[in-house]
Amino acid sequence: MSLVEVRDLTKVYHTGTVEVAALRGLDFDISEGEFVAVMGRSGSGKTTLLNVLGCVEQPTAGRYLLAGEEVARLNDAQRSNLRLRRIGFVFQSYNLLPSLSAVDNVLLPTVYSGIPNAQQRARETLARVGLDGRAHHRPAQLSGGEQQRVAVARALINSPSIILADEPTGNLDTRSGQDVLSLFQELHREGITIVLVTHEEQVAEHAQRIVRLMDGRLESDRRVERPLDARAVLAQMLAQSERSEGPS
Ligand code: ADP
Ligand code: MG
Numbered sequence: 001m002s003l004v005e006v007r008d009l010t011k012v013y014h015t016g017t018v019e020v021a022a023l024r025g026l027d028f029d030i031s032e033g034e035f036v037a038v039m040g041r042s043g044s045g046k047t048t049l050l051n052v053l054g055c056v057e058q059p060t061a062g063r064y065l066l067a068g069e070e071v072a073r074l075n076d077a078q079r080s081n082l083r084l085r086r087i088g089f090v091f092q093s094y095n096l097l098p099s100l101s102a103v104d105n106v107l108l109p110t111v112y113s114g115i116p117n118a119q120q121r122a123r124e125t126l127a128r129v130g131l132d133g134r135a136h137h138r139p140a141q142l143s144g145g146e147q148q149r150v151a152v153a154r155a156l157i158n159s160p161s162i163i164l165a166d167e168p169t170g171n172l173d174t175r176s177g178q179d180v181l182s183l184f185q186e187l188h189r190e191g192i193t194i195v196l197v198t199h200e201e202q203v204a205e206h207a208q209r210i211v212r213l214m215d216g217r218l219e220s221d222r223r224v225e226r227p228l229d230a231r232a233v234l235a236q237m238l239a240q241s242e243r244s245e246g247p248s
Contacts (some may be wrong), residue, residue: 001068003161004030009062011048011216022048024216025062030195035188035227037204038197040213043200045186046197049213050164053195055083056177067161084113088155090165094147096139096154102126103135106153113158125153129183145176154182162193169203175237181206182230206230 011023021046030036038046039225050059052064055071064071066086069248074082077153094240096105101124110118124134139147148168155163165184169177185206188194196207 001032002027002029003032003034003064003067005063005065006053007063009049009052009064010060011045011052011057012060023052023059026213026216027219028211028221029191033188033191033193034209035194035207036196036209036211037207038195038211038213039199039201039204040219041199044213045216046213047166048052048147048216050089050166050195050197053162054087055079055165056088068229070100077112080093080112084109084158086161087104088152088160088163089146090151090155090160090163090168092167092170094144094171097138098152101136101138102131102142102150102153104158105139105150107128109154110127111156115158118157122153123156125156126150128156129153143176144172145179148172148176148180148209149183151178152187156187156192160192163187165194165196167197167199169198175205175234178230178234178237183232185227185230 001153006026006028009023009026009098010021010075013022026049038049048057052059055066058072066082069082071079071082080174103126105123106122108116115121125222126132127150131146131149131153134142134146139150157191161209169180181203184194184196198204205224207224209221211221
């Protein structure tokens with residue numbers, strides 16, 4: 001079954017007297033368990049698409065079905081509830097609360113969802129992203145890569161069906177970026193559906209499929225024959241840096 005079904009999806013923003021058509025009639029499906037990269041130049045509509053898929057914004061026209069539910073038919077409360085249960089967001093700049101520890105940042109979405117044993121689950125989720133030793137660190141005490149892993153844990157805490165990530169490696173050095181990609185690939189292997197926005201070809205090649213937007217339209221949609229294995233790329237990078245440093 002398709003987890004995401006989008007038909008003639010259109011989003012027009014009105015600012016003052018100016019109209020901007022950010023999405024101009026998109027048609028595509030995403031199956032459960034797919035790992036899709038969305039590419040396109042700045043302004044092509046990538047973030048708008050994620051916001052619509054994430055039920056943060058309503059489309060102006062067209063249809064959007066998430067797990068068979070017509071999102072436009074839901075009222076605000078139902079939509080928030082759907083977002084809370086089904087969707088995990090990851091952002092380029094992590095968006096962690098600076099005054100809260102890692103574990104408290106991960107706990108935030110449970111304040112609204114009220115899942116049982118939230119504390120314990122937050123600990124487990126931090127462990128799952130490899131940060132069990134960092135639960136009481138505040139964001140400023142963590143590296144960029146670690147902060148992004150906290151953000152991924154926060155996205156995972158309510159067991160979403162889909163993770164929407166907007167340029168999640170954009171602020172990271174190559175190695176930490178590769179590390180976050182390897183985490184996404186691991187989650188994908190565990191069955192989570194992932195939509196990852198990037199403007200880097202190398203990053204997109206870690207997905208199974210690349211959807212390209214141009215001026216709010218679907219420019220192309222292709223399978224990746226052999227996705228890059230983030231862990232293998234990491235190992236290669238490490239070996240290379242050791243070689244260039246030479247024997248000590
Ligand atoms: P991308 O993420 O690919 O860079 P966006 O989805 O952010 O593109 O933007 C697509 C277009 O919609 C751009 O022309 C942008 O200026 C416009 N846009 C995005 N968000 C808004 C908004 N909240 N109000 C008005 N225009 C917007
Ligand atoms: Mg964007």
